[in-house]
Amino acid sequence: MTRRLILEAAEHSFAENGFRNTTIAAIATELEMSPANVFKHFSCKEDLARAVIETRLSRGIRFRGGSPGERMASFVRNALKSMLDLRKQERGLFEIMEMLIASPDLEQRFRLSLIAQVAQALRSDTETKSLSAERIADVLLAVLHPSIVDRTEEAILKRRAEHLLAIIEKAELAAPQID
16 A cells, blocks of 8 residues: 555656656655655665556556457557557656666566566467567567657557567467467
8 A cells, every 4th residue: 555655656756847856755755754664665766766657557558358369469559559648648757767768677677577468468278379478579679668669650659569460460370389
């Protein structure tokens, strides 16, 4: 409960004030708690910002459909929509995400999170996938990486996402099924 309240207050502060002008002390004051209580949940402002961004993005990502292909398509379209919405409607948060992803460690965490989400979308009890979640996630970064989303027109990103889905579908249909 406390963690959720901290995340909500931090999201509001980051969106309103930006990363540089947001402080742990101000968030703690808003919540009528000590900064030490915030630090029990987040080791530093960067960790808090990362958690805010991850929470914000995960709200928009839903897996719909029964087959792995349907879930993958749902994931890709919803992830792209979530990134575009963040870019348009919450520019301050989007800029924080870009700043955080500039760190190689955090970019790797973003990649690993994407791999886990792709693996969840592809999960299937009866099929063995020829394309690994890691390979798909690496290609998907060409569409979903914050620096690419920021510099590319929405229509182009949507077209790239659809092309990626078509490639995945063709590769899966052409792959021999392993029993």
